[in-house]
Amino acid sequence: MILGSLRRYLSMRHQNSNKVQTLYDHCNNIFSSFQTHPPSSQALQKLASILDTVQPADVGLIEENADDDRGHGFFGINQLNRVARWAQPITYVDIHECDSFTMCMFCFPTSSVIPLHDHPGMTVFSKLLYGSLHVKAYDWVEPPCIVESKGSGFSQVRLAKLSVDKVLTAPCETLVLYPKHGGNLHCFTALTPCAVLDILSPPYREYEGRKCTYYHDYPYSAFSTGNCPARETPTICEDEAEEYAWLAEIETPDDHYMRQGKYAGPVPR
Template sequence: MTMGVDKNASDRKGKSVEPSKHRRGQQKRVMAVQNLYDTCREVFANCGPDIVPSPENVERVKAILDKMSAMDVGLRPTMPYFKPTMPYFKPTGNDGPPEITYMRIHECDKFSIGIFCLPPKGVIPLHNHPGMTVFSKILFGKMHVQSYDWADVGPSDKPLNAGNPDGVRLAKVKVNSEFSAPCETNLLYPNECNMHCFRALTACAFLDVLVPPYNDLEGRHCQYYSDYPFANFSDEGAAGPEVAEDQKESYVWLKEREMPDDLKFVGALYNGPKLVK
């Protein structure tokens, strides 16, 4: 009898200290965000504009992001940020794109961590990241991604307007694909794939890590571009380079533009796991 009582007490004790599945899942989510922050703080401590983290440090951050999902940051596809029919997300025009929500998790002079929430048909137009290394991880949903490098042929190694009265500059397409979560983290470097745009094919969210973040005072401001097919500026007499016929679809002309009038970002409070700083 005594042994039976002792056994039951032991069982009860064991059950009392074993965390529930819900608690374990909550702890995992907190650890994911905290691990990302702690790793970024460590590996980006000596980074700055145009200073690319070492391949080992890039891989450390990428490995964490690759495993993250919407649950790790407290997001659910049913949240109002992802519903373009809600009054708060009323399009700016009859056919205009819906508003995009940004949640800041952390920002300092070395790096920033934030989340973009896009309703279906949400668009972040083609823009650049001057002097930055960028990690973009789709947390859920499906989007179309395009990214470009400045081409190293023809007039593209000169100032934007050099030799071309139209003010365009040649760029090469690096990525033009659809991505669905779960998928690997997308990387942009100061001199590689530095310009990109996103189009939400479904409601989706992605987490961005910028190293270093935008800073207008230091000259790191976001520049937007319009893109044009290669054939538009490659006629005889224009400043276009010689490009093989079967390669022309791999090139576009980019021209600086102001921030699109119909592009609307809305800030929202991040309510996911809190960071210990």
């Protein structure tokens, strides 16, 4: 009986290791030459399918107590008062990083927030491993519609369209964002303790023009498109206004901080 239990344990360890290794191998295969040969849509779909099968134990995680509410809670205070909700540290766990892609995890306590930020020229896969997470994401309106913003504290704002605004609860499908669509600028808010496995390609590299920039979003009614060139001004009906927002670039929020965590899962080779 003991021998049988040991075999089952070793078999589970082997399967978990294989799943992480499969992720790594596929990423290495499709992203290693991204500058000259961008991955095909089929290859990206396969990666999303692999991620859909990943469970917390596969990457060395134990699901936290869903009742552990260590923050204000998503509905505990004014939703517009985001700074007050950025009170709990988020744990960042590095799994693998190279010149072509990054594999990492973010472990959120309840009510913690990764504020609205972009992924310039990047494709990002986000797999919710456990818990519930609110996702709000935008894409830039093209051609760019930029308004000078005198007196608001920001030099200018740029028009974006809402792409995603929903609550995810694990298990669920992997979210994918692309350089120009799918919600390249997004914000994550933890409704319960949760964890997200991310794959980013290419990775953030400031010296290569891929700097992470943070934004504050304003309702469409806050600014006028009157200063935009006519050819760059989209036609927006009144009932569509809620689908658009003006984004202003901001400094990294002072209350947004992360702590480094140690990866406890199988290491890809």
